[in-house]
Amino acid sequence: MAEIAIRNVAKTYGKTRIMEGVNLTIRNGEFVVILGPSGCGKSTLLRLIAGLEEITAGEIAIAGQVVNDLEPRERGCAMVFQNYALYPHMTVAENIGYALKVAGVPKAERQARIAATAASVGLGDFLDRRPGQLSGGQRQRVAMARAIIREPKVFLFDEPLSNLDAKLRVQMRHEIRRIHTRIKATSIFVTHDQHEGMTLADRLVVMNKGTIEQVGTPDEIYDRPASLYVAGFIGSPAMSFLPGRVDAGRQALMLESGAALPLPRALAQAAAGRLVQAGLRPETLSLTAPGKGQIDARVDFVEELGAERLYHLMVEDLPLSVLSSEKVRPAEGAPIGVSVPLGALHLFDADTGRRIEPQAAETPVAVTA
Amino acid sequence: MIERTPVLNLMTHLILGLGLAIILVPVWLAIVAATLTLQEVNTAPVELWPGDQFWPNLKEAWAQSDFGPKFVNSFIVAVGVVVGKVTLACITAFALVFFDFRGRMLIFWAIFITLMLPLEVRIVPTYAVAANALSPFQTILDATGISWLLNTLSGIEVSLEWNLLNSYTGLILPLVATATGTFLYRQFFLTIPDELVEAARMDGAGPLRFLWDVLIPLSKTNIAALATIMFVYAWNQYLWPLLVITDRANYGMVVVQLSDLVPDQLTTGGGTPTWHLAMAATLVVMLPPIAVVIFMQRWFVRGLINTDK
Numbered sequence: 001m002a003e004i005a006i007r008n009v010a011k012t013y014g015k016t017r018i019m020e021g022v023n024l025t026i027r028n029g030e031f032v033v034i035l036g037p038s039g040c041g042k043s044t045l046l047r048l049i050a051g052l053e054e055i056t057a058g059e060i061a062i063a064g065q066v067v068n069d070l071e072p073r074e075r076g077c078a079m080v081f082q083n084y085a086l087y088p089h090m091t092v093a094e095n096i097g098y099a100l101k102v103a104g105v106p107k108a109e110r111q112a113r114i115a116a117t118a119a120s121v122g123l124g125d126f127l128d129r130r131p132g133q134l135s136g137g138q139r140q141r142v143a144m145a146r147a148i149i150r151e152p153k154v155f156l157f158d159e160p161l162s163n164l165d166a167k168l169r170v171q172m173r174h175e176i177r178r179i180h181t182r183i184k185a186t187s188i189f190v191t192h193d194q195h196e197g198m199t200l201a202d203r204l205v206v207m208n209k210g211t212i213e214q215v216g217t218p219d220e221i222y223d224r225p226a227s228l229y230v231a232g233f234i235g236s237p238a239m240s241f242l243p244g245r246v247d248a249g250r251q252a253l254m255l256e257s258g259a260a261l262p263l264p265r266a267l268a269q270a271a272a273g274r275l276v277q278a279g280l281r282p283e284t285l286s287l288t289a290p291g292k293g294q295i296d297a298r299v300d301f302v303e304e305l306g307a308e309r310l311y312h313l314m315v316e317d318l319p320l321s322v323l324s325s326e327k328v329r330p331a332e333g334a335p336i337g338v339s340v341p342l343g344a345l346h347l348f349d350a351d352t353g354r355r356i357e358p359q360a361a362e363t364p365v366a367v368t369a
Numbered sequence: 370m371i372e373r374t375p376v377l378n379l380m381t382h383l384i385l386g387l388g389l390a391i392i393l394v395p396v397w398l399a400i401v402a403a404t405l406t407l408q409e410v411n412t413a414p415v416e417l418w419p420g421d422q423f424w425p426n427l428k429e430a431w432a433q434s435d436f437g438p439k440f441v442n443s444f445i446v447a448v449g450v451v452v453g454k455v456t457l458a459c460i461t462a463f464a465l466v467f468f469d470f471r472g473r474m475l476i477f478w479a480i481f482i483t484l485m486l487p488l489e490v491r492i493v494p495t496y497a498v499a500a501n502a503l504s505p506f507q508t509i510l511d512a513t514g515i516s517w518l519l520n521t522l523s524g525i526e527v528s529l530e531w532n533l534l535n536s537y538t539g540l541i542l543p544l545v546a547t548a549t550g551t552f553l554y555r556q557f558f559l560t561i562p563d564e565l566v567e568a569a570r571m572d573g574a575g576p577l578r579f580l581w582d583v584l585i586p587l588s589k590t591n592i593a594a595l596a597t598i599m600f601v602y603a604w605n606q607y608l609w610p611l612l613v614i615t616d617r618a619n620y621g622m623v624v625v626q627l628s629d630l631v632p633d634q635l636t637t638g639g640g641t642p643t644w645h646l647a648m649a650a651t652l653v654v655m656l657p658p659i660a661v662v663i664f665m666q667r668w669f670v671r672g673l674i675n676t677d678k
Contacts (some may be wrong), residue, residue, distance in 0.1 A: 052567050073573035085564035089586045098582070099572040146572075 002063030002153040002186055003028045004049065004077070009058035011044055011210075018044050019210040022058070024204075031180050031187045035197040036207035037103075037233070042190045043158055045207070046050075049188065050156050051075050063153060078147035079156040083163065084139045086146075092118070093127040096145045117149040137168045144176070148183065155180075155187040161196060173199055194234055198222070206230050208296075228353040231346055233278045237310055239279045240320040242295075243350065248272035253345065255314050259295045261340050265319040266358035271347050276356065279346035282323040286339050287311065294336030295320070299330045313338065378383045403427075403649035410645040417486025426649040430677045434626040434650065435618075442537075443604060443623045444657070449541040450603035451596045458595065459588070463580055465551070467566065476590055477555070488609055499539045499613055503529035504558040550595050558584065593668030600630050601658040623654050 004026040011019040019041045026032050034042040047053045049060060051072035060067055067075050086095050094101075097114045099282075105113075117125050121141040131139055140160060147155060157176070161169045177200055180187055191197055197204050198218045206213045206221065206229075214226040225231035231239050244255040251268040252260040253276065261278070263271075290296065297313035297320055309329075311322040313336065322338060330336055347356040402410050402425055404419040431437070464470075465477050488495060498504060507529045512514040516527035533539030561584070569579045585592075607624050614620045630650050632642030662669070 072570045079571045081564045085568035102573045
């Protein structure tokens with residue numbers, strides 16, 4: 001168990017910068033998920049922590065000790081790989097116990113620990129099989145058992161579930177969470193799947209192009225995305241964006257399509273006069289009769305999701321999605337109204353893409369009603 | 370390509386059968402000749418069915434060429450070459466694939482290019498080195514003036530010498546250093562996923578541990594393939610033993626001895642050619658490589674197929 005501190009870490013391959021100025025502190029026993037699209041540097045960050053690659057600049061400390069120059073085995077990390085990376089010529093028991101064998105643990109103790117670890121992940125009956133004779137889920141368990149048996153200070157997961165089918169993935173997700181609550185090692189889990197990230201994480205780290213966009217609990221990130229990028233990446237179905245300008249006098253966002261969306265007073269003041277992108281989560285909007293809502297749109301097509309329907313609308317030539325459990329099925333191209341509740345808008349600066357927060361209590365309360 | 374073409378199938382089988390016959394007929398003739406007497410083997414037309422003289426013929430050939438100790442010599446050399454090559458090629462390829470060092474590709478190509486320089490091509494320089502294995506160092510010392518310096522300073526004349534002629538070392542070493550094995554291993558090592566290497570690093574295994582616990586068990590079939598090929602290669606060496614071994618009584622190899630049994634103007638002195646002895650000896654000399662190939666065949670084929678992945 002250990003705290004991990006990442007300070008100003010950068011990584012370059014030759015002349016290409018992969019990562020720059022990454023700062024992150026992971027608390028003892030915390031489960032952190034690093035989320036981002038492929039190529040954003042999330043796996044590289046994990047490998048830098050593991051010591052599989054050398055950092056170009058900066059510092060990484062595990063449990064207060066700077067580990068920049070330590071070999072992976074000296075860092076006290078265990079890793080679960082995407083393709084499991086089991087030794088094909090060894091049995092399940094040998095795979096699980098290999099780290100102990102290398103460390104010179106006596107055979108009797110080793111076998112006792114192998115049996116206990118294997119049983120804890122439900123592999124008790126498979127100890128004599130080879131990886132080639134196991135299913136994907138079982139191989140994944142072997143890979144986890146191999147990491148658990150070392151009783152590591154830090155657990156690293158490199159997209160471990162991406163090779164499993166959907167049902168098994170959910171099941172393994174619960175299992176990983178269960179193991180974490182049991183052994184309480186500091187864990188870092190890399191994935192591109194936001195559901196995985198949302199369900200597993202104590203804290204989420206969203207990465208983009210080698211930098212950290214936002215760090216926060218899953219609901220913080222969902223409720224208050226720090227940038228256009230995070231807003232578009234987190235949430236499914238994805239957020240829609242409409243450009244506009246904030247009119248402080250009318251306390252409204254004037255969309256380019258001409259519609260006016262009322263804003264909370266503090267937010268309108270904070271963004272007064274600025275060009276913004278307004279982010280709208282599909283699940284916060286609702287449909288109304290044409291002309292009755294704040295936004296007038298046209299139906300593009302409707303996606304049936306079972307319990308709900310996802311309405312893909314067009315506001316002039318910009319897409320806008322609404323998630324609704326209403327069972328209306330309007331014709332394609334039909335006009336429709338969208339009602340936007342006050343406070344459902346996320347505003348992002350059109351130039352920088354950063355979130356605009358309402359000016360909090362320091363703004364004096366209104367003089368007139 | 371899967372097609373239903375009965376006529377073509379028949380044709381291919383005919384061609385295969387023909388090829389088999391071309392290979393087997395001479396072997397059959399050798400077996401027949403080995404079982405006949407001197408008179409029978411020299412009568413025309415050629416006898417096509419074996420006689421009963423195999424054991425007497427073999428006994429005579431064995432005694433005449435002193436095969437007993439020569440077989441031991443051949444075994445020592447063949448096994449030495451196999452072990453040397455399997456080991457050397459493995460660690461060379463290991464260094465080339467899993468370590469990142471300056472000039473890695475240059476070294477790989479330098480090794481690779483020696484594929485184009487078999488022993489027969491570089492036989493004169495190789496012989497010179499075998500005659501004095503330290504001569505390259507002597508040349509370096511002379512050229513750089515170090516030996517001159519030592520001579521003028523201390524009066525000692527530097528003259529390095531390590532003669533490998535007429536020794537097992539001399540027979541084995543030049544055959545060990547070739548590129549085929551390194552290349553075979555390298556191609557296999559390249560198919561090992563990076564994650565496996567990293568998993569071993571996370572498990573705390575150092576490079577040698579990884580080589581011993583993971584790479585070597587995984588390359589069993591490659592080792593078998595290489596060992597088979599190299600055993601046959603070393604066993605069949607003729608030119609090199611002929612050159613480096615002048616003390617044939619102690620270091621002669623069977624293949625060289627066999628050539629003495631083949632009748633020509635020198636051996637029979639114009640007498641009746643003793644083909645029956647030559648053929649009986651041939652059959653025995655052929656046996657060890659055949660046995661190795663048959664014994665290793667299962668592994669050997671798998672090893673060669675694996676490298677194509």
